[in-house]
Amino acid sequence: MEIGAAFWAGFIILIIVLLLLDMFAFHKKGEVVNVKKALWLSLFWISLALIFNAGIYFVFGKEPAFEFLTAYLVEKSLSVDNLFVFILVFSSFRISPKYQHEVLFWGILGALIFRAIFIFAGIALLESFAWVMYVFGGFLLVTGVKMVIDFIKEKKREEKEEEKDLNNSWYVKLTRRIIPMTNDTSVPQFFRRIDHKVVATPFFLALLVIEITDLVFAIDSIPAVLAISTDMFIVYTSNIFAILGLRSLYFALRGIMDYFYYLKYALSAILLFIGGKMIINHYAHTQGMDFHISTMTSLLVITVLITISIIVSIIRSKQLMKSEELKVKNEELKMKRP
Numbered sequence: 001m002e003i004g005a006a007f008w009a010g011f012i013i014l015i016i017v018l019l020l021l022d023m024f025a026f027h028k029k030g031e032v033v034n035v036k037k038a039l040w041l042s043l044f045w046i047s048l049a050l051i052f053n054a055g056i057y058f059v060f061g062k063e064p065a066f067e068f069l070t071a072y073l074v075e076k077s078l079s080v081d082n083l084f085v086f087i088l089v090f091s092s093f094r095i096s097p098k099y100q101h102e103v104l105f106w107g108i109l110g111a112l113i114f115r116a117i118f119i120f121a122g123i124a125l126l127e128s129f130a131w132v133m134y135v136f137g138g139f140l141l142v143t144g145v146k147m148v149i150d151f152i153k154e155k156k157r158e159e160k161e162e163e164k165d166l167n168n169s170w171y172v173k174l175t176r177r178i179i180p181m182t183n184d185t186s187v188p189q190f191f192r193r194i195d196h197k198v199v200a201t202p203f204f205l206a207l208l209v210i211e212i213t214d215l216v217f218a219i220d221s222i223p224a225v226l227a228i229s230t231d232m233f234i235v236y237t238s239n240i241f242a243i244l245g246l247r248s249l250y251f252a253l254r255g256i257m258d259y260f261y262y263l264k265y266a267l268s269a270i271l272l273f274i275g276g277k278m279i280i281n282h283y284a285h286t287q288g289m290d291f292h293i294s295t296m297t298s299l300l301v302i303t304v305l306i307t308i309s310i311i312v313s314i315i316r317s318k319q320l321m322k323s324e325e326l327k328v329k330n331e332e333l334k335m336k337r338p
Helices: 005-024 035-060 062-092 097-128 132-159 170-178 202-226 232-244 246-260 263-286 295-336
Strands: 191-194 197-200
Touching (some): 005 097, 005 232, 035 062, 035 232, 035 246, 062 202, 062 246, 062 295, 097 232, 132 202, 132 263, 170 202, 202 263, 263 295
Antiparallel strands (some): 191 197
């Protein structure tokens, strides 16, 4: 798909305008984003991505449009995993809800830049060395299995009521040794001058962890998207639209994350499917075989996996609520007995 400089320039201008609107119009400084507003903003970002997708359909055709939609859905679903990290980051560094959006804004801005570098490098590798497809595919298979193992470990930690604290991570400890720090979060600044000395704040640590986390997630998500399309424009735009709505999605869903309890199993299955697809399609192509797992098939599989995981998570959440209500009633009955 040939993309002229005008399309790239137009897209970059659009992103700059959207970022400015998000920072200065959609959100007021020091504002706590409520669920209702976050849901409307999430709907706005998703609608914008779908409108852009429709534009690709009418300008470039059906196949690029399906590739964008599938890549967007993969990136969006994998990015939801970031939301769990955001909750952990803000609780570990005690960042007030009214300052969280600003930290996420700069975190997402950094992610836009790093994603461009990762995508360019990934596509350049695939164009120069076709066998890298096998490497990316194998990496996704390993990541899919590792994700399930990590999820099981997390469940065991929850059963032991152990709460992970990011202050104990090696990169936070290293940062504290290198850079003078303050634990004061009363002023939303990444750096402050105290006693004529510039010191970093917990806001900086939160931003640092968010950027590192995104880099780790990008190592998983970029190969997954490259398995769907190797077109730079499709891969980058789908990534950007998925990331842009991540802040609003966090504020919309942070109180109901139990409804995504089994999402990691779905994400694991998606990575296994895409990794397998990447290897099988490339092998079939090199051997001249008339076999290809289409983008439409990928879209259907991914949609079904995510839908099933959410439905099962909702059922689990409702069962837990009923169980808690039953415990409360039993306790009340015990207290009423003479």
